[in-house]
Amino acid sequence: MPASRNLLAILVVVLVAALAVTGYSLYQEKKRPEGVEINLGKNGLSIEKK
Template sequence: MPASRNLLIVLVVVLLAALAVTGYSLYQEKKQPDGVEISVGKNGLSIQQK
């Protein structure tokens, strides 16, 4: 019985870690940088204020 309980604890910790990493990744993706975005494409230079 202790081996299955340890396995359950390990699985819960791994799932919580994966959830934390996913949440942080989504936070970083949605965070908008302040300032100006300058991009060069096939249509020329583009400047956008954020």
């Protein structure tokens, strides 16, 4: 019985961690500025619409 309880606790921790990583990823994606990004690098001028 204690082994199954430990397994359940580990499963809950893994699910909470996955939820936290997903939430952080979505936050980072939403935080990006919208508009046009202009870069000048080795390959020349790059214009990217966001």
